[in-house]
Amino acid sequence: MSAQFGRRLRKGAVATTVAAAAVAALSASQAPGVTVDDSGRSTAADAQPSPDATGDDSGATGNSPYYTDLPPLNSPSPAPTVGTPAATGSTEAGIPATVLDAYKRAASSLQSSKPGCNLPWELLAAIGKVESGQARGGRVDADGNTIGKILGPKLNGVGFAHISDTDGGAYDGDSVYDRAVGPMQFIPSTWEWAGRDGNDDGKKDPNNIYDAALAAGHYLCRFGWDLSTQSDLNSAILSYNNSQDYLNTVLSWLEYYRKGTHEIPDGTGSIPDNRSDENDSASPTPSPTPPSTPGTPSTPGSNTPSPTPPPSDNPSTPGTPTPKPTPTDTVDHLEDAGTAKLTAQAGDTFTKRISTRAETSAGKAVGKVRIRFTIVGDTDTTFTGGESVATVVTNSSGVAVAPTLKAGETTGEFTVRATVVGRSVTGLDYKASVTERVADTLARTSDTALTCTPGGEFADQVVVKATYAGAVADRVAATATLITSADDATANTKGPYFKDADGKTVRTLTGLETDADGLLKLPKLYADDTTGTFLLRINTSGGATLTVELTVAAAAETSESPSPSASPSA
Incomplete structure (x- = not known):
């Protein structure tokens, strides 16, 4: 989420009470498995996704901060008739025209390409709401390009995930650390394979709402998930940002938008006030120390603290906490973890899966490292769910197991390349082959x-x-x-x-x-x-x-x- 998203106001007790009541009211009509916790947030039973399904525990956004504002207590009403007062909740229910069109177009595209996913456009709207406040209230041009880039904080390991630069700053303008980009807040390493051209202009731009919405739809529809079932819906949302609170917030907005929305002019949408990182003890907002009264120097030995210099975005500036080395920083090379021969007939599922082990220079296993598997070569083979790229986090043994491969109709050899996300380590190639269909x-x-x-x-x-x-x-x-x-x-x-x-x-x-x-x-x-x-x-x-x-x-x-x-x- 961008540090420039708007005012960073904190909720008062009254606002919190109202928000809790709102979710309580919404929960009565939510899908099976959705309840309300003691704080008034919606929760989902069995919400944790399977390791094979989510793969990357930092999700599409690198687990960047998100807006935590909850829907109003009252359900949305249709757009009021001209000349009549707006109904309660109609402001929040309104979605800027271009943004709304992008969500609906993406869902329609997915209905054709992946009908078994059953992606509702309201889910894209819910994620767009918590990620960027619907592109900062719909500040987009007629082609869907955001007016100014929407950037999340530096993922430098201080209060956030630690993701070193993966794109040379091409998407986020930062050549040191990655930052979530655009209205759907994709980190560059995810956009690199998940990006889509949603407005048919020949480009895949994370700062374009049509491209970002279509990419988000494909991201949510991988692994063969059926979003009409609560367990798959939960898994898909958690794969976007692996946080139970995030899941609860998205589900609340999903149910709110399902009750009715309407189109409003671009740039007139409301922008949320509260972010998930505002009260994060891991990265507290420093409180400046009042300076000494002019002309009254501090007395040596007194208890009056000296002014604390503000933190800097420059990681080399003194006073900025130095991030501890992450597991990714310790990876020296990748090793094959016992992958068997990879072959399948055209149209069949491969019976063997690729296993890769991340190791230090001393040969020790490195867990919690993101391994990206990319299918390269002249082939229509994909991973289960129709994607050609998958990211999986290594387990405690340092091993990442790629999703199952599904052979297409093109016969011949191809390669699956394993690389470490966020580190320049020589990739590991796995040869695979698809043979013609046969009968005996x-x-x-x-x-x-x-x-x-x-x-x-x-x-x-x-x-x-x-x-x-x-x-x-x-x-x-x-x-x-x-x-x-x-x-x-x-x-x-x-x-x-x-x-x-x-x-x-x-x-x-x-x-x-x-x-x-x-x-x-x-x-x-x-x-x-x-x-x-x-x-x-x-x-x-x-x-x-x-x-x-x-x-x-x-x-x-x-x-x-x-x-x-x-x-x-x-």
């Missing part, structure tokens, strides 16, 4: 004999099912050939045949593929005037083979015998 067994789905008269049409079409290791083998390439004999797989020149689109005789079919159920239905078969037994051979990728027998024979001649005369009745 083919079988007909019917045992009906395939027969035809000369010059006729076979009554039944050939339908086969492909499997691999007993499971359905879908989208497997296949060929079908009417072969000369069991020992000669060349195409026959007589007997049964298929027809192409022009009605011409064809005895070899290529480019066939099993369907989602592993089934392959061949076109109709016809017979020429040659009688006898013929063979149809079907082959698939992976070596599955099936030979089907076809019979062409003249219709059996039948003659009706005279019916016996009925015996005369006695």
Whole structure:
């Protein structure tokens, strides 16, 4: 959050009481699992996300400060009619027009690209509220660019996370430490892979509300989360900023916005007053010591304290606390932590996962270090959830396990590169490969004999099912050939045949593929005037083979015998 977000007023007792009552009122209609604690904040049951789901414990924002203001007690009302007094709560319920449009456009995009996520635009609005007060009350231009950069504090380890510069100051203007950037407060290392172009201008700018809102939507929708379920919703919010209080605050605004919002002009939105770092004992706001009365020097030995110089943003300035070395600072290299061979068929999930260990120069494990896994190369393989980059924090053994890989349709080799976020350490590359879909067994789905008269049409079409290791083998390439004999797989020149689109005789079919159920239905078969037994051979990728027998024979001649005369009745 920016130090320039506006007045940093502290809540009085009355304001706190009203806010607590507001959440209590809201909680009655909140989603299952949401309750109210003794302080009046909404809470969520089972809110802690799984380690594999969140990966990076500093979240999208580096756990930067956020606005803690809670929604008004009264539920929002629709925009008042012109000439009538505004309803209570309507100011907070109003969202600046361009900002609101960005949220709704992002949610609509995610509904198409990741429909299983069920991302509500109100969740983006809730996060936008606590991160930047809806882009500082909607101070954006018509294209969605913020008027002035929105920057969080230096993440220098003094009261905040310690994240050394990862972008050379390209996004945040700071070449020493990272800072959260833009209306959705992404740290540069996260924006580097999560950034999106939400307004189709060819750029990914964290200071553009359309880009930032779409990036936030994709960030919340990774790992296959379904945000219509409370547990996944909690996990997604905590992955953005890993704080229970943050989760409670976002949930409160989410429920508030779900009750009704309206559009207001850009730049007219209300800006919150209170930030999560204002009463943080880890980084207290220094209270200046009153100077001595002019002309009355301090008496040696007296209890009157000397003036304390104000802290400086320059980390080298005397008087500024020197951050303690972080675990990231001690990492010397990365080691493979026993990753097995990485291979999968197209469309399948990899059964093995990448494990990387962070170590000091002495070979000791380093925990609580962020490892970024990036898929590189000409491939459409992704991590579960559709992303090509994932950040995971090492455990107490110094090991980070990457999310599961999901193979696309592009076959061949690619690389997954592991790097340390916030430190220049040589990356570790893992080779992986995607092979074509295969089958090891083919079988007909019917045992009906395939027969035809000369010059006729076979009554039944050939339908086969492909499997691999007993499971359905879908989208497997296949060929079908009417072969000369069991020992000669060349195409026959007589007997049964298929027809192409022009009605011409064809005895070899290529480019066939099993369907989602592993089934392959061949076109109709016809017979020429040659009688006898013929063979149809079907082959698939992976070596599955099936030979089907076809019979062409003249219709059996039948003659009706005279019916016996009925015996005369006695």
